Amino acid sequence: MSIMTGRRDLAAMIAPLQRALIAAEQPVLSAHGLSMWGYVVLDALDGQAVRTQAALAEFIGADKSRIIAVLDDLEAAGLLERTRDPADRRARFVAITDEGRRKHHAAQADIQRNEDRVLAQLPPADREAFLRALAVLSAQVSG
Amino acid sequence: MSIMTGRRDLAAMIAPLQRALIAAEQPVLSAHGLSMWGYVVLDALDGQAVRTQAALAEFIGADKSRIIAVLDDLEAAGLLERTRDPADRRARFVAITDEGRRKHHAAQADIQRNEDRVLAQLPPADREAFLRALAVLSAQVSG
DNA sequence: GCATACGATATGCAGACGCTTATCATATGC
């Protein structure tokens, strides 16, 4: 017996929401000269400790062989730096630059402005619970 | 200024959750002999009024030329019926059959059992608010 | 009655994806 009967599956409710959010994000990111993956990488790196590329790829749910071009572009744009790990010269640390942080924050602010319009449909109490629950669930499945 | 400051974007939090839910759904659907799109179609048709194929495609966010094979399979499996609209013989009504409904309910029950384990991480109040909010937001972007 | 619009269907193309394999430099166990 379901926790809340009569509901549809989570995935079926989340999918259209996700589609709409991404569709709204796309033009905003383009205006900032960022690709979706580029933004995801900056988002993962901002405020986090530097990490190796394989760990980064796994964290954002991307294939490690597919994010290399993304990292190349971001590095060429001066938004991140790759440095060799002195303790293991095979590995490379990936760190966001100050300029990358600025661009990330600017893009994120624009995106959240859009999202706030969506969230405004909810009563404040539900809105906060929703964001809280999302943070918990998102962290849960990522760990 | 954001409604809740310090949060990450919705899309960035939803994406991994969505990935995890879909990954968990896949083997369940396979066990029921359903494809992901097949399940989405049954889910959209169950309990709804019959609709035309173009409307169905738009509703589930699929390309109208891409769901035809899905409908063919479901029809061949006896899970739905396509009938000509007598008022417009170009259009075809798509309706779920009793067997389709049974299969949908069985698959949905299995899926929700999985999802309940995920939702169990949340305090009951947040869980209910989360589901309520999700239903609102999902309906909002679909409309 | 005819031109035009429209629904369902088929098909082809380009882009993105997950996955696999290969290569090269480096690390590590023995």
Place this chain on the structure above:
DNA sequence: GCATATGATAAGCGTCTGCATATCGTATGC
């Protein structure tokens, strides 16, 4: 010192998707 393992990278493959186009039967305006 050598065999083996690992990180980053490149390249190829099959699949899925969105998009565009074409066909065919049917509706509809005039």
